[in-house]
Amino acid sequence: MRKLIVSDIDGTLLRNDKSISDHTKNTIFKAIEDGHIFAIATGRMHGAGKIITQTLDYNGYLISCNGAVVKHLKTGELLQAIELPKETAHAVVKICKKYDVYFHFYDIETIYAERREHLAKGYADGMAELPEAFKFNVVFESDLSGFVDKVPIYKIGLYSEHPEIFQKVMQEINLISGVQTCKSLTTSFDVMAEGVSKATGIEAIRNHYNIPVENVIALGDNENDMDMVKYAGVGVAMGNATEALKAVADFVTKDNESDGLVYALERFVNESQL
Incomplete structure (x- = not known):
């Protein structure tokens, strides 16, 4: 029976040094060869997420922007692209500016930021080291308010090292109608269109293949x-x-340093197919 296997990147697919073990790679490739569908789900935009294929050149989908975008890495087939409504994006930007917190927009292949700081700076500085096929656009503009109506926005990412201010920002954004929010780190907060999540990205693939x-x-x-x-x-x-994730999981596998992904697939995918 065909399976849909979906993996997060950091702390799941990758070891702590950001590498992927050969055992994990070979297990994934064999699963795909046997007819299973493999996808990576990430909060990154598509352009940044596909960097992982430099070391894991798999034939499958990338669920990006926390589920807003689902695109096949080889064929370019776009299964899903859910934009943040313009009025909602304007409201989020207004709050960010009110509290003077860093924020950026994600398109499919472009990141937009007002400040050369944090994640946008990291991407911009690292672009020279990437092969041409994996480069994407990093745009800095002093005021992004005018860009809201010009470009598709699939996610707005916020960053702050000041917990008190960040808490106020998150509280106000959560009062906006039509948003889905997700806090991935104590310093990071993501905003998508209402209903968007990694689960909705999975559902788009699942429905496409009737799995x-x-x-x-x-x-x-x-x-x-x-x-x-x-x-x-x-x-x-x-x-x-x-611990919160372990509490809702059906199974707790080994850690990311010990090929936890392989251990789980050996248990839940027919071993003869791996």
Whole structure:
């Protein structure tokens, strides 16, 4: 029976040094060869998420922007692209500016930021080291308010190292109608269109291939993996996952340093097919 296998990136697919073990790679490639569908789910935009294929050149989908975008890495087939409504995006930007917190927009292949700081700076500085095929656009503009109506926005990411201010920002944004929010780190907060999550990204692939939800295996380690781990027929928490994620998972596997993904697939996908 065909399975849909969906993995988070950091702390799940990747080891702590950001590498992927050969055992994990070979297991994934064999699963795809045997007819299973493999996808990566990430909060990154598509352009940034596909960097992982430099070391894991898999034939499958990338669920990006926390589920807003679902695109095939080889064919370019776009299964889903859910934009944040313009009036909602304007309201989020207004709050960010009110509290003077860093924020950026994600398109499919472009990140927009007002300040050369934090994540946008990291991407911009690292672009020179990437092969041409994996480069994407980083745009800095002094005022992004005018860009809201010009570009599709699939996610707005916020960052702050000041907990008191960040708490106020999150509280106000959560009062806006039509938003879905997700806090991945104590310093990071994501805003998408209402209903968007990694689970809705999985559902787009599942429906496309008519795969029953009980044949979905989702693996993650953090709060922003909660929805997909709860949604999947088999929700897997890594051994290094947060206690909150472990509490809702169907199975807790080994940690990301010990090929936890492989251990889970050997248990829940027919071993003769791996």
